[in-house]
Amino acid sequence: MTAASTPKGERRRNLLVVAAAELLTEGGFAAVRHRAVAERAGLPLASTTYYFGSLDELIGAAVRHEAEGELAEGRRRLELLSEQPHGTADVIELVLDLLLGTASREGGTESVLLRYERLVGSPRRPALAELMRELAARLHELLGEIFTRSGVEISGDRMFELIALVDGAVVNALIESDPDPRGAARRMLRAQLL
Template identity: 60%
Template sequence: MGTAKGARRRQALAEAAADLLRSGGFEAVRHRAVAECAGLPLASTTYYFGSLDDLVAAAVERTSREELAEGRAQLDRLSGRPQDTSALVELVLDQLLGPESRDGGLDAVLLRYERLVGAGRRPYLAPLMRELRGELDALLTEVLARAGRPVDAAELRRLVSLVDGTVISALIESDPDPRAAAREVLLRGL
């Protein structure tokens, strides 16, 4: 497993698992599906990952880190000056709901929230989710500071909770664009 070929195969499997997680949620991440998506033998999933839980954790980490990296890249493209509040609200919503939700991507929002709720049903993901939450909070704090709205940890939790509650309510009410509802609430909350 310490070879370059092994590292490439492990990476291909993690990428495939992340793709499946993004498109189909936790239930889509199965040994056979991951191997097929990666174009590798089925046995490679258990060779490079000790269990399905390890494979799922790799998928969650890869997906989340890619999302965080994209958020940082978006933030880096902004100048150092305070930004238009509405533009930064969109960046916050990209981080919380996914950029795919910009055009009424209801399925993307559903999958993102299913992933978050599903992580709670998988205790082995708790340490990773706490770590990723800290990184997301740091990014959101910087985004809001650039908007001229510095927040402390408690205020950030309040804003994120406000968005999450709004999105959940919109999903319950079959709102086809939960991002619009979250945008409105977040703009009022700032």
């Protein structure tokens, strides 16, 4: 029997994962520390090492938790788009939510900067490599489905080009201290899809 195989253990482990995911979103990899996670979860410090073999394992669980939530929300919104009339603007906003995060809707650079720091910094954590590839493949699959159901037939190569254009627009906006990197990405996608 593993530490998290009891209902109480599963609840505690989940509290730690959620706390780590929140910290990751708010402050990047540097914010996810044993003490900070335990405090956020309202659990003893020792619980982080009891339920997770390493900090990398905890960070991996947090990354997966955050990504699973975003993918599920993307699928839910895709179903809503499929059920009602929508325009290219609706599709663009859904794609941007998946690529930049829903917090980017509020404007400003902080949430987008933190997200890109996590994405670009993940290769420094080899334990995340396989997970990041898996999550990227699932994201690309969902994006392909969004475009297909929206009547925008694009090849896999074209989808990668669109993602690269969004990434480039966002990075340039961040470099230039543009207060609206999502707006820069939106303009780039709109120009390519209309």
